[in-house]
Amino acid sequence: MQVSAANSIVGLGSPCLSPVSPSGTAIAMGPLVMQEKVDTVLRSDTPEVLESPRSLREPPEYSSSGEEEPAMKEEVAQLTEEDVSSGLSSLGNSASGLEHVYLHLSLPGRNLRDISILCNYVHLQKLELSHNKIQDLSCVSYMPYLIKLDASHNELEEYFGFEPPKNLTEVDFSYNRMSEMKDLSVYSSLSKLILDYNEFVEIKGLEQCSSLTHLSLGSNRISHIDGLDNLPIKELWLRGNQIQKIENLENLQNLQALDLSFNKIQSLCGLQNHDLLETINLESNQISEIDEVRHIHDLPLLRDLNLLRNPIQEQPDYRLSVLFLLQRLTHLDQERVKAEEKVAAVNKYDPPPEVIAARDHMTHVVYQIMQPQLIYDSTLPSLDAPYPMLVLTGPQACGKRELAHKLCREFSDFFAYGACHTTRSPYFGEVDGADYHFVSDEIFENMICMGKFIQTMKYGGHYYGLAREAIESAAREGLACCVHMELEGVRSLKNTYFEPRYILLIPLDKKEYARRLRMRGLYSRSQIEIAVSRIDTYIKMNRDYPGYFDTVIPCDDHVEAYVSLSQSVREYLGLENQTTTENAKAAVEDAYSDWPHESPVQENMRDSPCGVTVSNYAHSTGANELVDPASRNYSVKVQAKLSAQKSPAEEASIRRRQQAVREALQRKSPSTYTQLFTRCPLTAPASLGPQQHLVDPASCSSMVPSASNITQNRSLSAGSLASSSEESRASSGLSMLSSAGAFSLEETLVPSKGLSAEKELLVEPLDISRLGSDLECLKDQINSGYTPDTPRPGSSGELTNVQSVHPKSPSPGVPLLLARPGSNTKPVLPPIPSGRRSSEAQTPTG
Numbered sequence: 001m002q003v004s005a006a007n008s009i010v011g012l013g014s015p016c017l018s019p020v021s022p023s024g025t026a027i028a029m030g031p032l033v034m035q036e037k038v039d040t041v042l043r044s045d046t047p048e049v050l051e052s053p054r055s056l057r058e059p060p061e062y063s064s065s066g067e068e069e070p071a072m073k074e075e076v077a078q079l080t081e082e083d084v085s086s087g088l089s090s091l092g093n094s095a096s097g098l099e100h101v102y103l104h105l106s107l108p109g110r111n112l113r114d115i116s117i118l119c120n121y122v123h124l125q126k127l128e129l130s131h132n133k134i135q136d137l138s139c140v141s142y143m144p145y146l147i148k149l150d151a152s153h154n155e156l157e158e159y160f161g162f163e164p165p166k167n168l169t170e171v172d173f174s175y176n177r178m179s180e181m182k183d184l185s186v187y188s189s190l191s192k193l194i195l196d197y198n199e200f201v202e203i204k205g206l207e208q209c210s211s212l213t214h215l216s217l218g219s220n221r222i223s224h225i226d227g228l229d230n231l232p233i234k235e236l237w238l239r240g241n242q243i244q245k246i247e248n249l250e251n252l253q254n255l256q257a258l259d260l261s262f263n264k265i266q267s268l269c270g271l272q273n274h275d276l277l278e279t280i281n282l283e284s285n286q287i288s289e290i291d292e293v294r295h296i297h298d299l300p301l302l303r304d305l306n307l308l309r310n311p312i313q314e315q316p317d318y319r320l321s322v323l324f325l326l327q328r329l330t331h332l333d334q335e336r337v338k339a340e341e342k343v344a345a346v347n348k349y350d351p352p353p354e355v356i357a358a359r360d361h362m363t364h365v366v367y368q369i370m371q372p373q374l375i376y377d378s379t380l381p382s383l384d385a386p387y388p389m390l391v392l393t394g395p396q397a398c399g400k401r402e403l404a405h406k407l408c409r410e411f412s413d414f415f416a417y418g419a420c421h422t423t424r425s426p427y428f429g430e431v432d433g434a435d436y437h438f439v440s441d442e443i444f445e446n447m448i449c450m451g452k453f454i455q456t457m458k459y460g461g462h463y464y465g466l467a468r469e470a471i472e473s474a475a476r477e478g479l480a481c482c483v484h485m486e487l488e489g490v491r492s493l494k495n496t497y498f499e500p501r502y503i504l505l506i507p508l509d510k511k512e513y514a515r516r517l518r519m520r521g522l523y524s525r526s527q528i529e530i531a532v533s534r535i536d537t538y539i540k541m542n543r544d545y546p547g548y549f550d551t552v553i554p555c556d557d558h559v560e561a562y563v564s565l566s567q568s569v570r571e572y573l574g575l576e577n578q579t580t581t582e583n584a585k586a587a588v589e590d591a592y593s594d595w596p597h598e599s600p601v602q603e604n605m606r607d608s609p610c611g612v613t614v615s616n617y618a619h620s621t622g623a624n625e626l627v628d629p630a631s632r633n634y635s636v637k638v639q640a641k642l643s644a645q646k647s648p649a650e651e652a653s654i655r656r657r658q659q660a661v662r663e664a665l666q667r668k669s670p671s672t673y674t675q676l677f678t679r680c681p682l683t684a685p686a687s688l689g690p691q692q693h694l695v696d697p698a699s700c701s702s703m704v705p706s707a708s709n710i711t712q713n714r715s716l717s718a719g720s721l722a723s724s725s726e727e728s729r730a731s732s733g734l735s736m737l738s739s740a741g742a743f744s745l746e747e748t749l750v751p752s753k754g755l756s757a758e759k760e761l762l763v764e765p766l767d768i769s770r771l772g773s774d775l776e777c778l779k780d781q782i783n784s785g786y787t788p789d790t791p792r793p794g795s796s797g798e799l800t801n802v803q804s805v806h807p808k809s810p811s812p813g814v815p816l817l818l819a820r821p822g823s824n825t826k827p828v829l830p831p832i833p834s835g836r837r838s839s840e841a842q843t844p845t846g
């Protein structure tokens with residue numbers, strides 16, 4: 001039943017409170033008289049009368065097409081009580097609590113012009129008058145309890161043209177004709193003010209609105225942001241104005257959402273330090289540089305950014321760049337950010353070292369497989385051995401280069417120094433081809449494209465690269481390549497088919513290390529700082545990935561470091577260890593005889609026993625003898641040294657063994673040496689990654705490429721580049737050329753077998769005393785069809801951590817490690833056939 005407001009109210013309670021009585025008390029109860037009632041209202045528990053407001057996040061609709069506007073009725077000349085009663089709702093208690101009254105009045109879209117009759121409705125808390133033609137709102141002065149007023153879409157020119165209802169909280173004056181904001185200091189309860197689509201040119205009068213949390217001034221004519229200092233505003237909508245600069249927002253510390261879309265803003269400067277800012281809409285502005293995003297890089301809560309229709313969108317990789325700079329975003333340009341995008345952004349702009357290494361490896365694999373494949377006569381006795389390598393790693397100028405040179409001189413039967421290529425110019429005294437191959441950027445890039453490198457890295461602004469040829473030329477002489485490189489190079493190398501020994505040379509005394517760098521006079525202060533800081537990177541790597549390096553040697557004292565290094569290498573090589581400390585010193589001094597700047601330390605060495613056990617081999621041959629080319633026949637030399645100590649049975653055993661080796665080499669079948677080492681499949685610890693396998697230190701003693709490289713090179717699978725077979729083909733130092741010439745890619749699409757198994761081998765040290773029995777055992781194995789790939793029964797896959805060698809705490813002569821997670825399968829070094837080594841490089845057979 002439709003009842004008039006007057007009826008309902010009169011029927012319900014005291015007539016004196018009837019708001020609808022034309023001549024009634026309500027009119028007499030003007031705002032001032034009503035103060036007491038207002039207070040009562042404030043004190044009383046006002047029933048929840050407000051409808052839930054439009055989402056604060058949603059900016060108002062600005063369409064001038066009138067899609068929001070209800071159909072206009074004909075202009076109503078005079079608003080009657082009946083009209084009013086049809087819009088009343090929400091029956092509740094009056095402020096005094098004595099009567100029931102209607103609290104809401106909604107009269108939208110009625111073409112109203114004169115609403116003076118509403119003066120009688122003093123109890124109203126919510127008044128909705130949108131989409132009319134109202135020009136005068138003075139009746140609101142008589143509504144002291146009014147909380148929410150919607151007078152949008154009218155013809156109001158006067159800004160707050162009424163006496164202030166004290167509790168007025170939300171006001172919507174959008175779509176009117178107001179042009180000047182005035183002082184609203186009495187509206188201390190005002191929390192939401194919507195003034196969109198008016199004609200304001202300046203923001204002012206809000207200074208005392210201490211409750212204002214939402215301000216919307218969209219589509220006005222504002223050109224400067226001002227007058228908002230210290231307001232508790234959380235949501236600020238200023239879209240569709242003429243703002244060119246984000247300014248004067250510094251003190252809006254509560255700001256959570258900001259809409260500055262459709263302005264003329266060029267920079268995001270001014271948005272810093274808004275720790276609560278979650279949403280920024282800057283659609284349709286003039287932001288063009290990615291760098292601008294840095295201004296909001298540190299906003300900890302920023303989740304939603306809209307930069308649609310800005311010139312910045314034209315920047316290459318715009319989305320990835322922004323996502324990289326703002327990794328906390330969940331929405332960019334109104335689109336949800338995917339996890340994959342974030343990963344791609346990070347990998348692109350700040351790739352983790354593993355990604356850089358993988359990319360480097362991939363680059364060289366791709367360039368290499370694009371080249372014609374060459375087949376050389378193999379020098380490898382084993383079907384599964386990659387080229388042997390020894391890698392000395394550590395921070396710049398820690399002495400690894402000198403140590404590498406010394407090592408190659410002392411162990412010239414085993415190692416050749418592998419000079420890397422670099423684009424830096426030579427320092428004083430450096431020899432092209434001996435220290436590095438010094439090349440121009442252009443040549444270096446060309447070499448990359450020609451697939452010449454195994455790995456490259458940029459350090460200190462210069463490129464460094466290890467060329468395949470450096471390893472191959474050493475291998476052609478039956479030697480293992482010894483190189484030095486930074487950690488990044490190691491990372492990259494670990495992706496390849498090569499399975500070098502990695503020895504970390506680490507300066508522990510940072511001050512001394514920095515002093516040494518300064519003394520060189522080659523590096524800037526920042527370069528020195530970087531180099532020193534990298535010590536921690538190496539230490540962390542060694543700590544986080546036990547076994548990543550096969551051996552760690554402190555190198556504060558180069559002489560002591562060399563003693564340890566040489567000792568480790570002897571252990572790797574399986575050279576026996578019966579020499580005294582004196583012999584070790586003698587060998588070291590000998591080796592360092594041409595290292596004048598270290599002589600004082602040598603003095604110290606002489607005085608203090610270093611306690612390092614050095615092999616018989618070093619003792620009896622001496623460093624000078626080692627560099628003597630005439631004494632390079634390993635097998636003869638070893639036999640000579642060993643025979644003096646062996647029993648007749650042992651000698652016979654050794655002779656049998658040598659015979660087997662000779663036969664093996666003549667037939668180019670796997671070396672017996674290879675088979676003297678125990679193999680068994682092992683599982684690398686998950687944390688180490690697939691390329692890190694378990695090997696015994698002594699296994700480095702064999703280092704020659706294998707015929708299997710041919711097989712592997714020919715058996716490239718067409719699948720992923722990361723597959724082992726591809727890696728083997730691309731990364732193997734052995735370029736293959738068949739006699740028929742280069743073979744086509746199609747020929748190579750045969751899956752290779754056994755690579756994964758090869759990667760899980762355990763190699764034990766060569767125990768000379770067991771040679772005889774091993775040989776017998778070997779014969780049995782051969783007779784029973786044993787192959788190098790067959791796991792030996794009973795061999796264990798037990799893991800131990802990397803052995804850290806320190807000169808003051810000598811390592812045992814025979815390595816105790818059962819398995820080494822840091823290295824992959826280690827190839828064994830076969831004897832160098834006489835006449836094999838020559839200055840002439842092996843020429844391609846075909």
Ligand SMILES: Nc1ncnc2c1ncn2[C@@H]1O[C@H](COP(=O)(O)OP(=O)(O)OP(=O)(O)O)[C@@H](O)[C@H]1O
Pocket residue numbers: 394395396397398399400401402420421424455456457459464465466484485486487488489490
């Ligand atoms: N191919 C490579 N890959 C990775 N790192 C490399 C490579 N070649 C050289 N490096 C390393 O780059 C760093 C910078 O080399 P640079 O020649 O400028 O210093 P350095 O005086 O030779 O240092 P150091 O005395 O340690 O050899 C050195 O640590 C060096 O070992």
